Amino acid sequence: MELNNQYVIGVLVANLSGVLSRVSEMFTRRGFNIDSLTVGETESGDFSRITVAFHGDERTKTQLVKQLEKLHDVKEVELLDRDVIVQRELLLIKVRNSSASRQDIMTAAEIFRAKIIDYSAAALICELTGETSKVDAFIELMKPCGIIEMCRTGVVALERGENCLKTLHI
Secondary structure (H helix, E strand, O other), X not given: OOOOEEXXXXXXXXXXXXXXXXXXXXHHHOOOOOOEEEEEEOOOXXXXXXXXXXXXXXXXXXHHXXXXXXXXXXXXXXXXXXXXXXXXXXXXXXXXXXXXXXXXXXXXXXXXXXXXXXXXXXXXXXXXXEOHHHHHHHHHHHHHXXXXXXXXOOOEEEEOOOOOOOOOOO
């Protein structure tokens, strides 16, 4: 039994107050840990899309999907196949700007295709989008420069091609 697989689930829900709370409470009540959770309105203002990434075994994955499908205001639940999705994270990271580290930061930003979006005498803020492994690698490179603070969005994902989460609900 594999215990350390990461899964990504797409959940289409009614865009109503309390729905996100019910989804996250379902994870909490069952003792499941969420690696990342992102939510935002879809192309239709009536629906929001929640993307949840978590680690677990086959049984956990199956149980989570079934439990999510039972929740009120959940319209669609789909386990996203990591081989046929495009997934990204957004990172904003503020690092110390010193004459000793400035060139290293700018070189790393260029190589990772990050943007320097704020510059001051004391700090630089970089914006980076990419897969989780790319974001993690950039953070590791920035540690010696002095990370002041950072935030990241968590995974967002869409299936490639014509496949999509929405059905006749929209």
